Amino acid sequence: MSEVKKIATRESYGNALVELGKIHEELVVLDADLAGATKTGMFKKAFPERFFDCGIAEANMTGIAAGFAACGKVPFMSSFAMFAAGRAFEQVRNSIGYPHLNVKIGASHAGISVGEDGASHQCNEDIALMRMIPGMVVINPCDDVEARAAVKAAYEYDGPVYLRFGRLAIPVINDENKYEFEIGKGIVLKEGKDVTIIATGLCVYEALGAARMLEEDGIDAEVLNIHTIKPLDEALVLASAAKTKKVVTVEEHSVIGGLGSAVCDVLCEKAPTQVMKIGIQDVFGESGPAVELIQKYGLDAENIYKKVKAYI
Amino acid sequence: MENLQLQKIANEIRKGIVTAVYSAKSGHPGGSLSAADIFTYLYFEEMNVDPVHPRKPDRDRFVLSKGHVAPGLYAALAHRGFFPVADLSSLRHVGSYLQGHPDMKCIPGVDMSTGSLGQGFSAAVGMAAAGKLDNQNYRVYALAGDGEIQEGQIWEASMFAGHRKLDNLVLIVDNNGLQIDGKIEEVCSPYPIDKKFEAFNFHVITIDGHDFDAIRGAFREARKIKGMPTAIIANTVKGKGVSFMENQASWHGSAPNEEQYKAAMEELEKAGEALCQK
Numbered sequence A: 001m002s003e004v005k006k007i008a009t010r011e012s013y014g015n016a017l018v019e020l021g022k023i024h025e026e027l028v029v030l031d032a033d034l035a036g037a038t039k040t041g042m043f044k045k046a047f048p049e050r051f052f053d054c055g056i057a058e059a060n061m062t063g064i065a066a067g068f069a070a071c072g073k074v075p076f077m078s079s080f081a082m083f084a085a086g087r088a089f090e091q092v093r094n095s096i097g098y099p100h101l102n103v104k105i106g107a108s109h110a111g112i113s114v115g116e117d118g119a120s121h122q123c124n125e126d127i128a129l130m131r132m133i134p135g136m137v138v139i140n141p142c143d144d145v146e147a148r149a150a151v152k153a154a155y156e157y158d159g160p161v162y163l164r165f166g167r168l169a170i171p172v173i174n175d176e177n178k179y180e181f182e183i184g185k186g187i188v189l190k191e192g193k194d195v196t197i198i199a200t201g202l203c204v205y206e207a208l209g210a211a212r213m214l215e216e217d218g219i220d221a222e223v224l225n226i227h228t229i230k231p232l233d234e235a236l237v238l239a240s241a242a243k244t245k246k247v248v249t250v251e252e253h254s255v256i257g258g259l260g261s262a263v264c265d266v267l268c269e270k271a272p273t274q275v276m277k278i279g280i281q282d283v284f285g286e287s288g289p290a291v292e293l294i295q296k297y298g299l300d301a302e303n304i305y306k307k308v309k310a311y312i
Numbered sequence B: 001m002e003n004l005q006l007q008k009i010a011n012e013i014r015k016g017i018v019t020a021v022y023s024a025k026s027g028h029p030g031g032s033l034s035a036a037d038i039f040t041y042l043y044f045e046e047m048n049v050d051p052v053h054p055r056k057p058d059r060d061r062f063v064l065s066k067g068h069v070a071p072g073l074y075a076a077l078a079h080r081g082f083f084p085v086a087d088l089s090s091l092r093h094v095g096s097y098l099q100g101h102p103d104m105k106c107i108p109g110v111d112m113s114t115g116s117l118g119q120g121f122s123a124a125v126g127m128a129a130a131g132k133l134d135n136q137n138y139r140v141y142a143l144a145g146d147g148e149i150q151e152g153q154i155w156e157a158s159m160f161a162g163h164r165k166l167d168n169l170v171l172i173v174d175n176n177g178l179q180i181d182g183k184i185e186e187v188c189s190p191y192p193i194d195k196k197f198e199a200f201n202f203h204v205i206t207i208d209g210h211d212f213d214a215i216r217g218a219f220r221e222a223r224k225i226k227g228m229p230t231a232i233i234a235n236t237v238k239g240k241g242v243s244f245m246e247n248q249a250s251w252h253g254s255a256p257n258e259e260q261y262k263a264a265m266e267e268l269e270k271a272g273e274a275l276c277q278k
Helices: A009-023 A041-046 A058-070 A081-087 A089-097 A126-131 A144-156 A203-216 A234-244 A259-270 A290-296 A301-311 B003-024 B029-034 B036-046 B067-080 B085-090 B119-133 B152-163 B184-188 B193-199 B212-224 B258-276
Strands: A027-031 A051-053 A074-080 A104-108 A137-139 A161-164 A187-190 A195-199 A221-225 A228-230 A246-254 A274-280 B061-064 B140-145 B169-175 B203-208 B230-235
Touching: A009 A027, A009 A041, A009 A104, A009 A144, A027 A041, A027 A058, A041 A051, A058 A074, A058 A081, A058 A089, A058 B119, A058 B152, A074 A081, A081 A089, A081 A104, A081 A126, A089 B119, A104 A144, A126 A137, A126 A161, A126 A228, A126 A246, A126 A259, A137 A144, A144 A161, A187 A203, A195 A203, A195 A234, A195 A259, A195 A301, A203 A221, A203 A246, A203 A301, A221 A234, A228 A259, A234 A246, A234 A259, A246 A259, A246 A301, A259 A274, A274 A301, B003 B029, B003 B036, B003 B067, B003 B085, B003 B212, B003 B258, B029 B036, B029 B067, B036 B067, B036 B140, B036 B212, B061 B067, B061 B119, B067 B085, B119 B140, B119 B152, B119 B169, B152 B169, B169 B193, B193 B203, B193 B230, B203 B212, B212 B230
Parallel strands: A027 A051, A027 A074, A074 A104, A104 A161, A137 A161, A195 A221, A195 A246, A246 A274, B061 B140, B140 B169, B169 B230, B203 B230
Antiparallel strands: A137 A228, A187 A221
16 A cells, blocks of 8 residues: 555645635735744735734734624634634634624644644644534544635635644545535545444544454444534434444544534434543643654554444 | 714713613613713714614724723714614613624624623724725724723734734723722723833824813824824713712712612703703
8 A cells, every 4th residue: 555645734724725815815814923833824925915913912813803804804813723712712702703703713733733842732622612602613624635625615604613723744535536525514434333433633544544443353333524523413423323323432632522522412412322432531731742642642543443342 | 063062962972871771770881971972073073984884895993892881882873873762771681682792793883792801902903904905995993991901912902003004093092090990000000001002103192081172183183193003092081971970980880770860861961951052
C-alpha cells in the first residue's frame, strides 16, 4: 500500500479561504497574531486589504467580526481553539451567537494534537462550549477534503459556524471527486452490525483502523463520521444504534460535552442504548509529540480496537 | 434644529425613560437620563437614519455599548419614529420586543445587540472598519459608560481603532462619575480618561454633556478630524432631570415606585412647560 498523503486541516482552512476569497468580495479574514499558525496568512498574502490582524486581543477580534457581519461582510475569525472558543467564549456568545450574526470561527490547534506546547494550549473543551450556544453550528472535519468542503459550506450557510481544525498533519481519507459535504449530515464509512463506532475529526481515521482490526477478530463494526456535531445527524445515529445496539464514540475532546455527550443526549431520550465514550477523560493534556500523545490518551486505532473489543 | 427644540425632545425622552423603567419595575434610569441629551442630538441632528428604512445600507450606525441604558435608546428611537412611543411601557415584559438590553434581531433601529459591557465598542470598530473597506461614507457612533471603560476590551478596541486610523468612528463616554458600587474614582478609577484615549491615538474632546452648543460643537469637530477616531468625553449628571435621582449611584439600576414615578413625571412635565414658554 502506498504512503497515505497527510495534510493538517489548518492547512486546508488556509487554502479554502484563498479559493473562496477569489470568488467572494465580501469575505474578510481576521486573526489575532497567529496568521502563520492558523494558516490565514495565506489569505493575508493573497488579499491583504481584506485581512485584519487584530493583534493579541481575541475578545476584541470577536466583536470586530460581529461588526463586519452586521455590515454585510462574511468574516472568518481565527485563533487557536483555546482562545477563540475559550478566552472569547462570552464574546462569541453575546456578540455573535445572541444576535445570530454571520460570523465563521476558524479555530485551529484544537485538542491534544497541539503536541509539545502542552496543556495550556490543548483545548479539549471547545466543542462543549460552542455547542451550548443556541444557533451555533459546530463542525469538526476529519481530513483535508472534508475540511475544505466544510469551509465552503460554512461560507454558504447564513449564520454563525464554529470550525475546528488541527495542527497535526493527518491522513487524507476522502476522495475529493466523490466526496459530498452537507452540514448536519453524517457519513457511513463502513457498514457493520455488531457495534457502531461514531468518530469525529482526526479520530475518524483511527476508528477506521480499529474497525479493520476488529474485522480480523470477526467483529463487524459500523463506522460513522460525524463532522457536524451540531446540528447532530440524529436520524443516522438512531438508525445505527437500533441496528447494532452498542455505541462507541471517539473524539479528541473531553468526554464531557463533546461528541459523546451529543450522541448520549439523543440516545438517552429517543432510544436508550449503551454508549462507551472514548476521548479525553476529564484531565488536562501534557507536552509531547502529537502522535505519542494520541497513543497515550488512547485515541489511536490500536487503543480504540482494544477498548471496543473489551466493551463488546 | 434649535437648542430649544432639542431640549424639548430631550425632556420627552426623559419622560419616556421614567415611564419605561416604571412600567418594567426594573431597569437603569440613572445612566439613561445622563445620556438623554446625547441620544437626542445623535438621533435628531447628527445621524443619517431613516425610521421607515431602519436598515438602509448607507445609514450611520449607533452602538449602545453601555447596553443597560436601553431605556434611553428606546425612548430616542420611539420619538424618532422607529416604533410607537406607547410601546415603551412594554419594556422588559414577557413577549415584548423591547428587551432589557438592546436586541438587534427584533428592535427597529438597533444596529447591534449589546449588554455585556465592553463588547459593543468592538462591534462599532468593526462596523467602522467595514465602512472604510467599502469606501462607504457612513459614520459609526458608540456610547460607553465611564465605568464600562474599566473593561479591558474597550482598550483592545481602542488600540485597533487608533491603529487603523478610523476617522469615521466616534466614541462618546458618558462621564457621569458613578457606577453600581459608587464613585468611579473610588471603585477603580479610570481617570484621566482623556489622556488614556489620547495615548491610544484618539482625538479627544471634553464637553458638558447637557449643553447642546457643546455637543454640536464636538460632533462637528469630530467630522473634521482625519486620520484618527474621536472620543468625546461628555461630563454628565447621573439621573439628570429628575432631581431626587441626580448624582445618586442607587438610581443606577432601580425603578421608581408609584409615588416616585409621579414625582418624577411631574417634575419633567413642569420642565417641559417651562421650555414651551421660552
